[in-house]
Amino acid sequence: xxxxxxxxxxxxxxxxxxxxxxxxxxxxxxxxxxxxxxxxxxxxxxxxxxxxxxxxxxxxxxxxxxxxxxxxxxxxxxxxxxxxxxxxxxxxxxxxxxxxxxxxxxxxxxx
Amino acid sequence: xxxxxxxxxxxxxxxxxxxxxxxxxxxxxxxxxxxxxxxxxxxxxxxxxxxxxxxxxxxxxxxxxxxxxxxxxxxxxxxxxxxxxxxxxxxxxxxxxxxxxxxxxxxxxx
Numbered sequence: 001x002x003x004x005x006x007x008x009x010x011x012x013x014x015x016x017x018x019x020x021x022x023x024x025x026x027x028x029x030x031x032x033x034x035x036x037x038x039x040x041x042x043x044x045x046x047x048x049x050x051x052x053x054x055x056x057x058x059x060x061x062x063x064x065x066x067x068x069x070x071x072x073x074x075x076x077x078x079x080x081x082x083x084x085x086x087x088x089x090x091x092x093x094x095x096x097x098x099x100x101x102x103x104x105x106x107x108x109x110x111x
Numbered sequence: 112x113x114x115x116x117x118x119x120x121x122x123x124x125x126x127x128x129x130x131x132x133x134x135x136x137x138x139x140x141x142x143x144x145x146x147x148x149x150x151x152x153x154x155x156x157x158x159x160x161x162x163x164x165x166x167x168x169x170x171x172x173x174x175x176x177x178x179x180x181x182x183x184x185x186x187x188x189x190x191x192x193x194x195x196x197x198x199x200x201x202x203x204x205x206x207x208x209x210x211x212x213x214x215x216x217x218x219x220x221x
Contacts (some may be wrong), residue, residue: 013197036211043115043199044154044211059208090153098142098203 002027005104006091014111019064019078019107023091026072031093033074034065034100038088050074054058112139115202115212123218124190132185134200141203143183145174148197151217190219 003026013019025031034052036044046059048066056066067075073081079101088111092100118148119134134143142161146154158167160176160183167174171194173186187194 041197041216043117043214044201046208046211048178049208078137092153098209099144099156099159100154100201100209103152103158105151107151 002093002101004091004093004103006089008105008106009104010107010109011080012109012111015083016029016080017019018078019081019085019108021076021089021091021108023076023103024072025072025093028072028091029091030071030094032096033068034092034094035094036078036090038090038105044090048076080111083110115200117198117212117215119215120213121216121218123137123220124193126219126221128180128190130187130190130217132187133197134183134185134202136181136202136210137178138202138204140216141180143176144201145183145185146199146201148199149195150208154197154199183197185208187217190217192221193220195219214218 005024007022025038034049035047037047038044048056048058050056050068053068053071087098089106091103115134115136115188121170124130142159144159147157148154158174159187160174163178163180165176170187175184195218201209205207
């Protein structure tokens with residue numbers, strides 16, 4: 001069966017510090033991978049998606065970036081965090097049929 | 112940009128009551144998914160509807176896709192406290208993109 005991991009689960013970082021969130025998927029190959037951000041109790045905003053190694057599409061201009069160094073690894077990064085980067089970050093995967101499977105999320109607080 | 116509006120935004124009901132959540136768009140979707148999310152966790156897929164007019168049932172939950180594939184509804188019969196959570200619809204319109212709805216936060220009071 002497939003599983004998706006995210007870490008860390010929670011993170012408190014000062015403004016201006018760097019960020020690295022990691023997501024890995026097990027039990028499947030060549031998945032589509034996604035990073036979303038969610039405001040409290042609201043819908044999901046798509047940040048990045050990837051259909052393969054090294055292939056990243058950005059949906060929202062911002063100070064965040066994403067990379068996919070391996071088939072089942074997806075990384076979200078920032079060089080300098082802003083207060084507005086606070087939120088709940090979710091990684092998801094699918095096999096191209098739009099039924100997405102989500103990780104447990106990372107709660108990021110920028111102080 | 113494809114938008115999915117959900118209504119109501121918040122819903123607080125007593126255990127045993129029925130409720131309906133709506134998901135509306137001006138765009139036609141190839142398919143539409145419903146997810147439930149509990150606090151501090153990722154959304155969990157409940158169902159996918161593909162054909163206009165399609166109805167799917169999952170125990171006490173009934174999902175319907177509009178004939179024109181622009182809207183959907185989720186009906187819960189005899190709600191239970193375990194149904195509490197954030198309900199999200201999501202529509203796919205191709206190009207590896209899925210648009211998520213604005214969300215409906217449901218609270219079922221014992």
